[in-house]
Amino acid sequence: MRQTIDPTGAPFRRAQRIATIQMSEILRLGALATQRRKEGRPMIVLGAGEPDFDTPDHVKDAAIRAIRAGQTKYTVLDGTAELKAAISAKFLRENQLAYGVDEISVGAGAKQVMHNAFMATLDAGDEVILAAPYWTSYADMVLIAGGRPVPVSCSEQNGFRLNTADLEAAITPRTRWLLLNSPSNPSGATYSAGQLRPILDVIKRHPQVWLMSDDIYEHLLYDGADFVTSAQLEPALKERILTVNGVSKAYAMTGWRLGYGGGPKALISAMAVVQSQSTSNPCSISQAAAIEALSGPQDTVLQWREVFQRRRDFVVEQLNTIDGIVCRRPEGAFYTFASCAGLLGRRTPDGTLIDSDAAFCRYLLDAHDLGVVPGSCFGLAPYFRISYAASDANLQEACERIALACKELQ
Ligand SMILES: Cc1ncc(COP(=O)(O)O)c(C=O)c1O
Numbered sequence: 001m002r003q004t005i006d007p008t009g010a011p012f013r014r015a016q017r018i019a020t021i022q023m024s025e026i027l028r029l030g031a032l033a034t035q036r037r038k039e040g041r042p043m044i045v046l047g048a049g050e051p052d053f054d055t056p057d058h059v060k061d062a063a064i065r066a067i068r069a070g071q072t073k074y075t076v077l078d079g080t081a082e083l084k085a086a087i088s089a090k091f092l093r094e095n096q097l098a099y100g101v102d103e104i105s106v107g108a109g110a111k112q113v114m115h116n117a118f119m120a121t122l123d124a125g126d127e128v129i130l131a132a133p134y135w136t137s138y139a140d141m142v143l144i145a146g147g148r149p150v151p152v153s154c155s156e157q158n159g160f161r162l163n164t165a166d167l168e169a170a171i172t173p174r175t176r177w178l179l180l181n182s183p184s185n186p187s188g189a190t191y192s193a194g195q196l197r198p199i200l201d202v203i204k205r206h207p208q209v210w211l212m213s214d215d216i217y218e219h220l221l222y223d224g225a226d227f228v229t230s231a232q233l234e235p236a237l238k239e240r241i242l243t244v245n246g247v248s249k250a251y252a253m254t255g256w257r258l259g260y261g262g263g264p265k266a267l268i269s270a271m272a273v274v275q276s277q278s279t280s281n282p283c284s285i286s287q288a289a290a291i292e293a294l295s296g297p298q299d300t301v302l303q304w305r306e307v308f309q310r311r312r313d314f315v316v317e318q319l320n321t322i323d324g325i326v327c328r329r330p331e332g333a334f335y336t337f338a339s340c341a342g343l344l345g346r347r348t349p350d351g352t353l354i355d356s357d358a359a360f361c362r363y364l365l366d367a368h369d370l371g372v373v374p375g376s377c378f379g380l381a382p383y384f385r386i387s388y389a390a391s392d393a394n395l396q397e398a399c400e401r402i403a404l405a406c407k408e409l410q
Contacts, residue, residue, distance in 0.1 A: 045371035066288030079106030099262035110259030118145035132379035160187035188330020318399035
């Protein structure tokens with residue numbers, strides 16, 4: 001007779017490694033919204049970190065050609081020679097950075113590239129400095145690799161940028177990495193050359209500290225601002241920098257799972273060891289598509305940037321008309337990060353106290369069917385993040401719901 005095992009009674013025990021790690025709040029929000037939509041509620045969720053555009057046809061066609069040509073087998077572990085050549089050309093063309101093919105690693109998304117780097121470099125208790133607010137996954141990736149995330153708050157007054165004195169104070173002999181993300185998820189904050197230089201000067205003085213530059217939103221930079229990345233600005237530091245990028249955001253290819261990094265050979269080969277014993281090569285078809293995305297026509301990138309800039313202006317303007325909300329105009333990415341400090345202490349119509357950004361977001365979700373993410377998830381409160389990678393109609397409706405929700409607070 002077959003035995004059935006009662007999963008609730010099984011002595012399941014999580015590894016210590018993930019004891020303090022939670023499922024992403026954003027994914028939880030998405031699941032909740034899906035469930036409520038099924039129940040017939042008119043949910044709008046502005047939580048997703050992905051463009052609402054479709055992958056360009058010429059990229060899809062390249063993938064279909066790759067399938068037909070039989071490119072459906074294992075490839076070289078960390079990227080085909082053709083893709084690495086396309087990435088090397090991209091780095092040179094767009095960032096004036098010379099990375100040879102043995103200085104490039106390709107993985108299943110920028111996320112895997114960063115995970116590989118942490119797994120390859122962090123020993124127990126090694127520290128990684130994160131500029132808060134930071135992308136939720138950074139801290140958990142560091143923890144999984146056995147490291148210790150060290151968040152450093154970046155004030156709104158400083159444009160959500162890292163202050164050099166705060167950075168200097170956070171560095172210890174155990175610091176292995178500073179992680180910088182410009183334009184930033186969630187704040188949209190961006191570092192110009194002049195703003196980046198003093199930070200790199202601090203890093204130069206501490207040879208144990210490496211810099212991970214997450215450039216995934218490189219192309220989503222508004223008002224004609226120029227993008228600059230650390231290794232380009234300070235070639236003397238290039239041997240201590242991992243420049244991370246990918247096709248997810250710039251080419252609306254989040255589902256294809258393709259990211260890459262450029263860095264010193266020793267780091268890249270250590271990262272390959274990690275990847276070799278976890279996932280092996282990124283999807284062969286996605287690699288073919290990424291060659292086309294990086295080397296083919298770039299016009300969609302420019303068109304989408306204009307659309308995002310217009311949406312940013314709309315959302316910022318609308319939020320700033322609402323009593324209790326203050327929203328700084330972000331320079332890049334596709335998020336607004338607005339303060340809800342002015343709402344704290346007010347009560348919802350059913351008497352619940354809004355005592356945190358999480359309480360405000362919960363109220364929007366429960367009473368107004370709107371999903372946005374509390375700043376506390378990104379290490380800085382009291383704020384909330386809106387992703388404006390959504391249709392104009394949904395953005396307009398969302399802003400109206402926020403205005404109504406705030407009006408109903410007492
Ligand atoms: C700041 C940041 N870095 C990296 C990623 C991951 O990108 P990928 O899809 O290439 O793994 C994201 C995705 O949301 C992100 O917001």
